[in-house]
Amino acid sequence: MLDEKRNSARGNAPVRRLADLDGVLTFRLARLQNRLNAQAAAVLGGLGGPSLTQWRLLTAIHTLGETTLSEIVRELRFDKGQVSRALTAMMGRGWVLARPDPDDQRRQILALTSAGITEHTRLLGPMRARQAALAKSLSGPEQAGLLAGISAIEAALDDP
Amino acid sequence: MLDEKRNSARGNAPVRRLADLDGVLTFRLARLQNRLNAQAAAVLGGLGGPSLTQWRLLTAIHTLGETTLSEIVRELRFDKGQVSRALTAMMGRGWVLARPDPDDQRRQILALTSAGITEHTRLLGPMRARQAALAKSLSGPEQAGLLAGISAIEAALDDP
DNA sequence: ATATGTAAGTTGACCTGTCAACTATATTTG
DNA sequence: CAAATATAGTTGACAGGTCAACTTACATAT
Numbered sequence: 001m002l003d004e005k006r007n008s009a010r011g012n013a014p015v016r017r018l019a020d021l022d023g024v025l026t027f028r029l030a031r032l033q034n035r036l037n038a039q040a041a042a043v044l045g046g047l048g049g050p051s052l053t054q055w056r057l058l059t060a061i062h063t064l065g066e067t068t069l070s071e072i073v074r075e076l077r078f079d080k081g082q083v084s085r086a087l088t089a090m091m092g093r094g095w096v097l098a099r100p101d102p103d104d105q106r107r108q109i110l111a112l113t114s115a116g117i118t119e120h121t122r123l124l125g126p127m128r129a130r131q132a133a134l135a136k137s138l139s140g141p142e143q144a145g146l147l148a149g150i151s152a153i154e155a156a157l158d159d160p
Numbered sequence: 161m162l163d164e165k166r167n168s169a170r171g172n173a174p175v176r177r178l179a180d181l182d183g184v185l186t187f188r189l190a191r192l193q194n195r196l197n198a199q200a201a202a203v204l205g206g207l208g209g210p211s212l213t214q215w216r217l218l219t220a221i222h223t224l225g226e227t228t229l230s231e232i233v234r235e236l237r238f239d240k241g242q243v244s245r246a247l248t249a250m251m252g253r254g255w256v257l258a259r260p261d262p263d264d265q266r267r268q269i270l271a272l273t274s275a276g277i278t279e280h281t282r283l284l285g286p287m288r289a290r291q292a293a294l295a296k297s298l299s300g301p302e303q304a305g306l307l308a309g310i311s312a313i314e315a316a317l318d319d320p
Numbered sequence: 321a322t323a324t325g326t327a328a329g330t331t332g333a334c335c336t337g338t339c340a341a342c343t344a345t346a347t348t349t350g
Numbered sequence: 351c352a353a354a355t356a357t358a359g360t361t362g363a364c365a366g367g368t369c370a371a372c373t374t375a376c377a378t379a380t
Contacts, residue, residue, distance in 0.1 A: 106358040137316035145305025156297035266328040
């Protein structure tokens with residue numbers, strides 16, 4: 001199709017396809033990530049829900065129970081400015097409540113409100129369905145291998 | 161450390177750690193991706209080089225030989241506005257040359273200039289070294305499993 | 321031949337993420 | 351305890367990514 005035209009136009013130079021790039025792990029990851037994010041954002045958008053970042057924060061707070069901004073930053077490796085602003089927005093929506101930590105006045109302890117929990121629950125089904133659809137395309141060993149590989153790389157990043 | 165304080169402050173509620181989130185594939189991928197991008201950008205920055213996006217475009221054009229904007233968009237899943245602007249910048253730096261496609265006047269055929277190739281070559285060593293350091297932390301089967309997993313997910317994204 | 325539809329690329333408006341500076345509070349050390 | 355150092359969180363400035371509209375050119379079907 002396109003390639004024929006291109007090749008003929010330039011005298012049949014050998015076309016090195018992106019298969020070469022495919023060997024390069026970080027490229028593959030970047031492309032995959034772009035696609036997954038776009039898909040997730042589309043699902044959330046279709047539900048009239050929050051941004052992907054807000055969804056992740058909703059999930060993080062839900063998972064961690066009570067937490068603080070900097071714990072989220074450490075665990076998720078998000079930028080603290082970004083998290084600060086996103087949390088402000090989420091408090092504006094009534095999803096998150098911050099109360100001062102009596103033991104450390106720099107801290108605010110974050111928790112989901114019941115509205116936040118409701119919203120999280122509402123979105124969880126479709127998001128899980130999406131995840132399950134992806135997971136289904138992998139065999140058990142493939143899934144395990146993928147997660148193991150991710151863990152190994154992250155461990156390598158922790159060293160130096 | 162932190163957790164003790166937090167727990168005692170709120171009455172030893174069980175702390176569900178992010179280990180729970182770790183099961184969620186897309187979270188793991190997102191976090192990994194964040195860290196890898198930050199590392200790559202740091203390496204490029206240290207070399208006085210281009211942005212990560214420009215580096216990827218440099219590599220893509222180098223790999224594809226001659227190509228077009230929309231082919232890059234299709235293969236890499238970048239936004240075409242983003243690519244258009246990045247290419248303008250790279251032409252300004254003299255790394256990329258665009259010439260009209262005689263067969264299709266909408267198209268511009270992109271190629272690296274010799275300065276572009278030089279720049280790509282200069283950065284390739286350190287970037288490969290980084291990649292090799294990461295790859296070294298994985299066994300052969302782990303690497304293969306990781307790439308297979310990525311491919312399987314991308315295949316699943318192609319279906320629906 | 322012309323109308324209709326689709327692809328390539330550019331641009332502007334907007335949104336999100338990133339970096340650095342800053343305030344306020346804790347912690348550590350001499 | 352005072353001084354120095356480190357951490358929590360906010361903010362402003364900016365770079366970068368995203369979305370949609372638009373122009374031009376090609377393709378297809380009457």
